[in-house]
Amino acid sequence: MARRRAAGEEDDEEEEEDEAAAESVERVFEGQAVPGWREQVTARALAVSALLGAMFSVIVMKLNLTTGIIPSLNVSAGLLGFFLLTSWTKLLHRAGLAGVRPFTRQENTVVQTCVVACSGIAFSGGFGSYMFAMSERISDQSGETWNAYNIKNPGLGWMIGFLFIVSFLGLFSVVPLRKIMIIDYKLIYPSGTATAHLINSFHTPQGAKLAKRQVKMLGKFFAGSFAWGFFQWFYTAGEGCGFMSFPTLGLEAYKQKFFFDFSATYVGVGMICPYLVNASVLLGGVVSWGIMWPLIESKKGDWYPADLKPSSLRGIVGYRVFVSIALILGDGLYNFLKVMAKTLGALAVQVRRMMSSGPTLPISGGGAAAAFPEAPPEDPETFDDKRRKELFLKDQIPNTLALGAYAVIAVVSVATVPRIFQQLRWYHVAASYVVAPVLAFCNAYGCGLTDWSLATTYGKLAIFTVGAWAGAADGGIIAGLAACGVMIGIVSTASDLTQDFKTGYMTLASPRSMFVSQVIGTAMGCVVAPSVFWLFYHAFRDIGMPGSEYPSPNALVYRNMAILGVQGLGSLPRHCLDLCVAFFAAAIAINLARDLAGPRAAAYIPLPMAMAIPFYLGPYFGIDMCIGSVVRLAWDRLDPARAKAFAPPVASGLICGDGIWTLPQSVLALAGVKPPICMKFLSRSANARVDAFLRG
Numbered sequence: 001m002a003r004r005r006a007a008g009e010e011d012d013e014e015e016e017e018d019e020a021a022a023e024s025v026e027r028v029f030e031g032q033a034v035p036g037w038r039e040q041v042t043a044r045a046l047a048v049s050a051l052l053g054a055m056f057s058v059i060v061m062k063l064n065l066t067t068g069i070i071p072s073l074n075v076s077a078g079l080l081g082f083f084l085l086t087s088w089t090k091l092l093h094r095a096g097l098a099g100v101r102p103f104t105r106q107e108n109t110v111v112q113t114c115v116v117a118c119s120g121i122a123f124s125g126g127f128g129s130y131m132f133a134m135s136e137r138i139s140d141q142s143g144e145t146w147n148a149y150n151i152k153n154p155g156l157g158w159m160i161g162f163l164f165i166v167s168f169l170g171l172f173s174v175v176p177l178r179k180i181m182i183i184d185y186k187l188i189y190p191s192g193t194a195t196a197h198l199i200n201s202f203h204t205p206q207g208a209k210l211a212k213r214q215v216k217m218l219g220k221f222f223a224g225s226f227a228w229g230f231f232q233w234f235y236t237a238g239e240g241c242g243f244m245s246f247p248t249l250g251l252e253a254y255k256q257k258f259f260f261d262f263s264a265t266y267v268g269v270g271m272i273c274p275y276l277v278n279a280s281v282l283l284g285g286v287v288s289w290g291i292m293w294p295l296i297e298s299k300k301g302d303w304y305p306a307d308l309k310p311s312s313l314r315g316i317v318g319y320r321v322f323v324s325i326a327l328i329l330g331d332g333l334y335n336f337l338k339v340m341a342k343t344l345g346a347l348a349v350q351v352r353r354m355m356s357s358g359p360t361l362p363i364s365g366g367g368a369a370a371a372f373p374e375a376p377p378e379d380p381e382t383f384d385d386k387r388r389k390e391l392f393l394k395d396q397i398p399n400t401l402a403l404g405a406y407a408v409i410a411v412v413s414v415a416t417v418p419r420i421f422q423q424l425r426w427y428h429v430a431a432s433y434v435v436a437p438v439l440a441f442c443n444a445y446g447c448g449l450t451d452w453s454l455a456t457t458y459g460k461l462a463i464f465t466v467g468a469w470a471g472a473a474d475g476g477i478i479a480g481l482a483a484c485g486v487m488i489g490i491v492s493t494a495s496d497l498t499q500d501f502k503t504g505y506m507t508l509a510s511p512r513s514m515f516v517s518q519v520i521g522t523a524m525g526c527v528v529a530p531s532v533f534w535l536f537y538h539a540f541r542d543i544g545m546p547g548s549e550y551p552s553p554n555a556l557v558y559r560n561m562a563i564l565g566v567q568g569l570g571s572l573p574r575h576c577l578d579l580c581v582a583f584f585a586a587a588i589a590i591n592l593a594r595d596l597a598g599p600r601a602a603a604y605i606p607l608p609m610a611m612a613i614p615f616y617l618g619p620y621f622g623i624d625m626c627i628g629s630v631v632r633l634a635w636d637r638l639d640p641a642r643a644k645a646f647a648p649p650v651a652s653g654l655i656c657g658d659g660i661w662t663l664p665q666s667v668l669a670l671a672g673v674k675p676p677i678c679m680k681f682l683s684r685s686a687n688a689r690v691d692a693f694l695r696g
Helices: 003-024 041-067 075-092 104-125 135-140 156-166 169-184 189-203 205-233 249-255 264-274 275-297 316-356 367-371 385-394 399-419 426-450 454-471 476-507 509-538 554-566 576-598 608-617 620-638 640-670 684-695
Strands: none
Touching: 003 156, 003 275, 041 075, 041 205, 041 264, 041 509, 041 640, 075 104, 075 189, 075 205, 075 640, 104 189, 104 476, 104 509, 135 554, 156 399, 156 476, 156 509, 169 385, 169 399, 169 426, 169 509, 189 476, 205 264, 205 640, 264 620, 264 640, 275 316, 275 509, 275 608, 275 620, 316 426, 316 454, 316 554, 316 576, 316 608, 385 476, 385 554, 399 684, 426 454, 426 476, 454 476, 454 554, 476 509, 509 640, 554 608, 576 608, 608 620, 620 640
């Protein structure tokens, strides 16, 4: 009996060890040596990062200039980085080259970090928002009195210089807080954690096999999406031509922007975005273009003059723009206060815990224990925690270097940014840099708690505060938009870096390699993103115009926010302010209802920010996204395991193929090569008139 018990106990112990090994990620990689940080930031990793960074910058730029909805591309960056470097090392081995360094998960993390940092500048650079909002083209649409002092047209040189000045400060501002964020506070950073799990899984035997199949699937849909974009191009010889103008739901619905435009990009976006986001976008389109705008247009001549230009903000366009701004500001304010409350509450708990768990000193006497109470019991450290903590604290980045670099760059910025934007005074920039580290910390901390970056919200606050501070007469519109760029550049990169620190922590990538790859990726983005925008700007001459292929709706929204900041609300059309107040309050009420209703009910309550996007642009892309949702939903029901593994690569292939087609399309446009066919759709009566005209 004793022997049987002993044997049974040994079996139980082995089962427990097997379970522990299964739960431990680092046990799988225990036999692999962790390379030093210089061996993680390799030349081949940076070469692949530059290639993928340029590709993703084109994709992000296209999304920026169409709707502004940009899904997470981290999965695609990690997957393609794994595929390219694995293929590269295998080719070198087959060529007989000895001494080829094996491809590691730390190197994969460096690629993902560098790519996301590079393509992130295409978003935070404001090419579809604050930076393009400064241009004369967007100013003309806003209906303001022409004033050269409130206009700054795009220029490749000053855009690159401005981004280099403002995009690195956020990196240095959070470096001293990396240990507090990741180890002491144990913040989750859901996106960074998910990316780390993905990269870790790629480098296991099973994960490598799955990754190959995922890349193959991505490649198929990339090729199909690219070919579809090429095919569509042949039918777009004029305005309103091609599949993008296909009245799939009828001509009357088409007039109100209800149609499917056969966009592979937004079908792919719909497959990645949560169902609620897609449904909210479509609901916003129905509420605005299906109900509100037709009713307001029936008041033409009463609420607003009937003889206005179609783009005038004193007419129907004013209602579209300012009501969407009200929804965006209401949603942004609520989430700002919510995240700040969570951040301050969590910080207060951490501070109280640290104060109540002071160091235990070897002091004799009864008062010592009372003065230095023992720390509250915590969960025991796992093998993974110990291993990750050890390596995360190994390669330190000197705080003096970070703080010194921040001070130097801030001084340079205070001296140079006002030379780029004469409307922005040196004290505006200095005040921004005093406040920015606090906001960068709050954004990075809040992002770790909620996975929600409020960079654009902080930027909008800068528009109103600095714009009002400068005043309309002294170029307050440009000053506010430039201050927005300064704030977004700092706050956005700060949260991105802390996400990457979390990813590096979980893949045993050195903090130094994470920081260096983020700096290199940011530097790449400061050149690549303006160059890509410059290509778009010159290849597509109607960029930023309503009804064009790239209308850049957020640029007009940001321009009008700046106008509101310096001029007030007196220029709004009749009853527009009432509607703005109502929708601002509705955004807050909807968010409050979502938080009070609980997770299950909240899944059926729309998101105000997503609803606001089609108010100006129209619901057509929401139809594309909902079709993507329907495809994903059907796939999830029929084969959930396969859908979970392959839906993201399929969606990424659709987005990437259609996005990359933009490059040859731009080259053709610059070369003066025009499509040969115009495919248009007419009503029966219009077609009869055209036939009669041609016969006559």
